[in-house]
Amino acid sequence: MPINHAIIIGGGIAGVACALALIKHNHISCSIFEIRSEPSTIGGAVNLTPNALRYLEHLGVLSRLKPEGCEVKYIDVISERTGQRLGIIDFDNLPKFKHHGLRVMRYELLEALLETLKEAGVEVQYGKTIQSTSEEHKRITANFDDGTTIEGDILLGCDGIHSAIRTKFIQPDRKPIYSGIAVAYGFLNVGDLRDTLQVDSTSLFSGRFGSLLMSYTDAAKSRLYLSAVMETKDPGSREGWAVKGNDQEPLKKDLLRRFSGGTLSTFDQVVAKLDSLLLYPVYRLSASGIWSSGRMMLLGDAAHAMPPQGESVGLALEDVVLFSRIVEHSETRSVAELFSRYEQLRRPRIDAAVKEANFGWETIKDRGWFTTVVLEWLTWVILAWRAKRKEEEFEFDVRDVKLGFED
Numbered sequence: 345m346p347i348n349h350a351i352i353i354g355g356g357i358a359g360v361a362c363a364l365a366l367i368k369h370n371h372i373s374c375s376i377f378e379i380r381s382e383p384s385t386i387g388g389a390v391n392l393t394p395n396a397l398r399y400l401e402h403l404g405v406l407s408r409l410k411p412e413g414c415e416v417k418y419i420d421v422i423s424e425r426t427g428q429r430l431g432i433i434d435f436d437n438l439p440k441f442k443h444h445g446l447r448v449m450r451y452e453l454l455e456a457l458l459e460t461l462k463e464a465g466v467e468v469q470y471g472k473t474i475q476s477t478s479e480e481h482k483r484i485t486a487n488f489d490d491g492t493t494i495e496g497d498i499l500l501g502c503d504g505i506h507s508a509i510r511t512k513f514i515q516p517d518r519k520p521i522y523s524g525i526a527v528a529y530g531f532l533n534v535g536d537l538r539d540t541l542q543v544d545s546t547s548l549f550s551g552r553f554g555s556l557l558m559s560y561t562d563a564a565k566s567r568l569y570l571s572a573v574m575e576t577k578d579p580g581s582r583e584g585w586a587v588k589g590n591d592q593e594p595l596k597k598d599l600l601r602r603f604s605g606g607t608l609s610t611f612d613q614v615v616a617k618l619d620s621l622l623l624y625p626v627y628r629l630s631a632s633g634i635w636s637s638g639r640m641m642l643l644g645d646a647a648h649a650m651p652p653q654g655e656s657v658g659l660a661l662e663d664v665v666l667f668s669r670i671v672e673h674s675e676t677r678s679v680a681e682l683f684s685r686y687e688q689l690r691r692p693r694i695d696a697a698v699k700e701a702n703f704g705w706e707t708i709k710d711r712g713w714f715t716t717v718v719l720e721w722l723t724w725v726i727l728a729w730r731a732k733r734k735e736e737e738f739e740f741d742v743r744d745v746k747l748g749f750e751d
């Protein structure tokens with residue numbers, strides 16, 4: 345029986361992109377439900393890889409988004425101690441990648457996706473909390489806490505790292521794990537400080553007490569996103585994190601302690617200019633995990649949230665584009681066969697990405713002077729050694745993957 349209607353839980357990047365892919369490329373109708381009362385504007389700015397940009401183009405979103413952001417030809421990785429370049433993450437290969445990278449505000453990305461979805465005639469339904477699901481006669485029903493229900497052929501859990509679909513209905517024991525690291529981020533109008541900073545479009549300063557990312561978010565390079573990735577003790581509760589995050593002065597002092605004194609000579613002026621700081625504890629999921637059950641499938645962070653490495657949006661978009669290609673075969677394949685083929689094709693790439701993200705994350709933790717020097721050498725070697733593989737990754741496109749169906 346072909347798939348005609350998909351229920352999507354989660355109106356974030358994966359959810360909205362998934363609806364777009366299914367509607368535009370598979371002509372499957374979608375109903376999309378978001379727990380929040382409105383689109384989320386939190387989360388700072390995101391780096392979009394060339395892969396992410398190609399998928400956004402495929403979904404008809406990119407032309408809306410591109411003028412908003414700052415083009416990133418490469419990310420400079422710099423020693424905070426010496427100011428020396430340790431290497432680059434290179435997006436500058438238009439013949440192979442088709443696009444450079446792009447830094448945009450997260451809300452701009454979501455807005456561009458939502459506007460494109462609206463054009464396709466679908467709107468996200470906000471303030472909807474799923475309570476239960478049931479499956480009967482090759483259909484799945486979702487019941488919401490406001491008493492409403494909806495029936496579809498499949499249900500897609502695109503509800504992020506804290507996914508209710510995963511923890512209620514698929515694998516309750518796969519809970520998010522605190523990574524031991526939090527991100528403090530904020531924005532500033534850079535003004536005269538621009539000439540004093542070692543930032544072309546994006547620089548990542550690696551130091552003894554964490555990493556500091558500075559990246560412009562607009563084409564004019566007037567607005568700077570600053571994000572400090574720092575080992576941070578878990579205060580033990582959501583309220584504890586809120587208190588830590590609301591205490592702006594101690595947060596700023598902590599930033600200065602960690603990152604001034606090296607080569608960032610105007611860092612105190614940068615911190616003084618920050619609008620405000622937000623503190624965000626970073627969680628991750630255990631590797632692998634169960635992605636599907638019956639007619640339910642997890643996509644994006646709900647399936648494979650990993651420590652941020654600047655590529656996860658691309659991976660979420662890749663999920664939905666591959667998934668929509670697989671679903672094209674729903675006339676002749678059962679849902680079980682489609683889901684199983686999707687997982688078979690998707691797992692190797694995700695497992696490799698998780699491994700790399702976890703490794704990178706461990707090197708951010710506080711360390712002594714000697715380890716810092718050794719790690720600087722190691723970073724230089726690793727970046728050079730990974731350059732070829734990164735090139736292959738940024739060139740990789742799920743639209744070229746052979747699905748292995750004969751029909």
Ligand SMILES: Cc1cc2nc3c(=O)[nH]c(=O)nc-3n(C[C@H](O)[C@H](O)[C@H](O)COP(=O)(O)OP(=O)(O)OC[C@H]3O[C@@H](n4cnc5c(N)ncnc54)[C@H](O)[C@@H]3O)c2cc1C
Nearest residue numbers: 354356357358379390391503504508644645654655656657
């Ligand atoms: C600090 C930080 C920085 C990052 N920087 C980058 C970067 O530079 N580049 C990059 O590519 N990636 C980055 N990432 C990762 C990226 O943000 C995620 O991979 C991406 O947002 C995943 O999209 P998603 O739609 O799967 O999940 P989300 O963006 O989390 O969206 C999930 C949506 O589901 C909703 N939801 C939750 N529960 C329910 C429910 N029960 N019912 C209905 N809706 C629900 C949420 O409100 C949300 O709207 C970063 C992540 C972090 C934490």
